[in-house]
Amino acid sequence: MAIARKHAGNAVQRNRLKRLARESFRHHQERLEGLDLVVMSRPAASQASNADLLASLSRHWQRLRKQCAPSPSS
Numbered sequence: 266m267a268i269a270r271k272h273a274g275n276a277v278q279r280n281r282l283k284r285l286a287r288e289s290f291r292h293h294q295e296r297l298e299g300l301d302l303v304v305m306s307r308p309a310a311s312q313a314s315n316a317d318l319l320a321s322l323s324r325h326w327q328r329l330r331k332q333c334a335p336s337p338s339s
Contacts, residue, residue, distance in 0.1 A: 266283050266286065266287070266304065268282050268283060268306050269306070271308070272306045272307065272308045272310065272311060273306065273310070273311035274311065278311040279311075281315075282306055282310055282311065282318070285315060285318050285319060285322070286304045286322060288319075289318075289319055289322035289323065289326070290302070290304075290322075290326075293323070293326040296326070296330055297326060297329065297330065300329065300333060302329075304322075
């Protein structure tokens with residue numbers, strides 16, 4: 266996992282973003298089995314609170330599950 270230096274200025278901010286992404290993925294891992302994911306950050310992410318980031322990641326995981334769910338055959 267890599268967070269661009271221009272998105273999070275120092276190592277502390279980059280490591281926090283990576284740690285939160287890993288933690289969120291671990292909590293949703295069972296429902297995301299079989300997917301290879303790439304998490305990309307935005308510059309505003311380094312200024313967001315941990316709760317906001319975790320909530321945003323949770324919404325992204327839910328959207329991915331819906332998009333990748335097999336459609337019922339008719």
